[in-house]
Every structure is written in structure tokens, then in C-alpha cells.
Amino acid sequence: xxxxxxxxxxxxxxxxxxxxxxxxxxxxxxxxxxxxxxxxxxxxxxxxxxxxxxxxxxxxxxxxxxxxxxxxxxxxxxxxxxxxxxxxxxxxxxxxxxxxxxxxxxxxxxxxxxxxxxxxx
Amino acid sequence: xxxxxxxxxxxxxxxxxxxxxxxxxxxxxxxxxxxxxxxxxxxxxxxxxxxxxxxxxxxxxxxxxxxxxxxxxxxxxxxxxxxxxxxxxxxxxxxxxxxxxxxxxxxxxxxxxxxxxxxxxxxxxxxxxxxxxxxxxxxxxxxxxxxxxxxxxxxxxxxxxxx
Numbered sequence: 001x002x003x004x005x006x007x008x009x010x011x012x013x014x015x016x017x018x019x020x021x022x023x024x025x026x027x028x029x030x031x032x033x034x035x036x037x038x039x040x041x042x043x044x045x046x047x048x049x050x051x052x053x054x055x056x057x058x059x060x061x062x063x064x065x066x067x068x069x070x071x072x073x074x075x076x077x078x079x080x081x082x083x084x085x086x087x088x089x090x091x092x093x094x095x096x097x098x099x100x101x102x103x104x105x106x107x108x109x110x111x112x113x114x115x116x117x118x119x120x121x
Numbered sequence: 122x123x124x125x126x127x128x129x130x131x132x133x134x135x136x137x138x139x140x141x142x143x144x145x146x147x148x149x150x151x152x153x154x155x156x157x158x159x160x161x162x163x164x165x166x167x168x169x170x171x172x173x174x175x176x177x178x179x180x181x182x183x184x185x186x187x188x189x190x191x192x193x194x195x196x197x198x199x200x201x202x203x204x205x206x207x208x209x210x211x212x213x214x215x216x217x218x219x220x221x222x223x224x225x226x227x228x229x230x231x232x233x234x235x236x237x238x239x240x241x242x243x244x245x246x247x248x249x250x251x252x253x254x255x256x257x258x259x260x261x262x263x264x265x266x267x268x269x270x271x272x273x274x275x276x277x278x279x280x281x282x283x284x
Contacts, residue, residue, distance in 0.1 A: 046141035047148055047210045068145035
């Protein structure tokens with residue numbers, strides 16, 4: 001009983017600790033940022049999250065999408081948006097403005113829209 | 122030490138290409154194997170180390186040492202065989218990640234410690250005879266170092282994804 005209690009206390013300490021906020025939304029800005037840019041590296045569905053890179057202005061942005069399965073379910077498959085294509089993306093950028101990284105919730109390519117995180121729009 | 126060339130090489134290696142081609146669930150499954158490996162490795166080591174530090178004295182060390190080291194070896198192999206593929210998927214993402222630079226040296230130290238403990242007379246003869254107090258203290262030192270190194274490796278490994 002005492003062991004279970006201590007385990008419970010430890011768990012709650014871990015859960016409320018901000019360092020354990022899941023991969024990053026904690027480190028992102030609340031406000032939504034819109035970027036227009038050209039694709040430098042197309043969608044990749046490998047790894048813990050899908051990713052792509054775009055160039056907006058003079059900066060290359062690392063776009064973090066949803067986990068691979070969820071990104072694919074949103075219709076955003078590898079190879080659909082070619083390198084060099086113009087896209088509009090929306091998401092929550094890293095609160096550290098020196099890092100051009102954004103958790104991306106929406107991607108628009110031509111007239112096609114991909115709602116990666118519809119519940120966050 | 123500049124790891125960038127090695128990271129770029131690993132990402133573009135046939136292993137990286139292969140793992141990336143496996144589909145949307147592959148990373149999750151490999152990650153699962155990694156967790157199971159770490160679980161076996163650290164679970165077994167924890168029991169062995171706590172015994173060497175003085176817990177469960179009524180259980181002879183000679184009885185515990187074989188199953189725990191065997192399971193720890195299996196766990197380590199699983200962790201390495203899943204860890205390299207995970208790293209190869211997007212290796213260049215980890216350039217500049219400080220936790221990686223804590224994790225791998227910690228694993229190296231842990232392995233050196235295993236090697237040193239296994240070379241002691243205490244370890245080599247613990248199945249044949251009762252150990253002297255000084256020999257038990259030597260094993261306890263090794264166990265304390267082992268827990269420190271492996272916990273450091275696991276903690277920094279977990280933090281890699283949060284950098």
C-alpha cells in the first residue's frame with residue numbers, strides 16, 4: 001500500500017512537470033502563424049512525426065506534422081507536393097524565434113487543403 | 122567532436138533508406154521493441170544491482186546472477202538492434218542534441234563497468250564459494266556505478282525527443 005502510494009505521488013510529480021509535456025506543443029507559441037513558401041524538402045512520413053521543409057523569405061522552416069499515420073489519413077502522402085511547389089501553412093511556431101520550427105496544423109497546396117490537426121484550427 | 126558527417130552518412134545509408142520505406146507504423150513498432158529491450162535490460166540489471174548492494178540477502182547471488190545477466194544481454198541486443206534503425210530514420214535531426222552526447226558516453230561507461238566487474242575475483246568466484254566482505258564491497262561499488270550509468274543513459278535517451 002505504501003509502495004503504491006509513493007508510486008502514485010511520483011507519477012503525479014512527473015505528469016505535472018512541464019519537461020514532460022508531450023513533444024513540444026508546450027514549447028510552441030499559442031498564436032497561429034501563417035507562412036507562404038516553397039517546398040525545399042517534401043513530406044516525409046518516417047519517424048515519430050511526419051515532416052517537411054519550406055523556404056519562406058530567407059528562412060528555411062522545419063515543419064513538424066502529425067504522427068505518420070494521422071498525417072497520411074489527412075491525405076498528405078509522400079510525393080504529393082513536389083519540391084519547389086508554393087504552399088501556405090498554418091501552425092504554432094516555436095516560442096524560441098531563433099528556431100524556425102513550426103508544429104503544423106494545416107497545409108494548402110494549390111486548391112488542395114490538408115487538415116493535419118483539424119481540432120487545433 | 123563533430124558528429125555531423127557520421128549522422129549524414131547514417132541517414133543516407135541503406136539502413137536509413139530501408140527503414141523509411143517501411144510505412145507509417147514502422148517507427149512506432151521499432152520504438153516498441155526499443156522499450157521492451159530497455160525494460161528487459163534495466164529490469165534485470167536493477168534486480169542484480171540491488172542484490173549486490175545488499176537487498177534480498179536470503180537469495181544467493183549465484184542463483185540470481187545467471188538469469189539476470191542473460192536477460193540483460195538479450196535486452197541490450199534488442200535495444201541496439203532497434204536503436205540504430207530509429208536513429209537512421211532522420212539522423213541529421215539530432216545534430217546539436219545535447220542528450221545524445223550524454224546518452225552514448227553513459228552507455229560506454231556502463232559497458233566498461235560491466236567488463237570491469239566481470240573481471241573481478243569476486244564475480245568470477247561468486248558461484249563457487251562464499252565471498253569475503255571486501256569482495257562484496259567491490260561488487261556493491263560496481264552495482265552503484267552500474268545503476269548510475271544506466272539510469273543516466275535511459276534518462277538522457279528519453280529526453281532526446283523533447284529537445
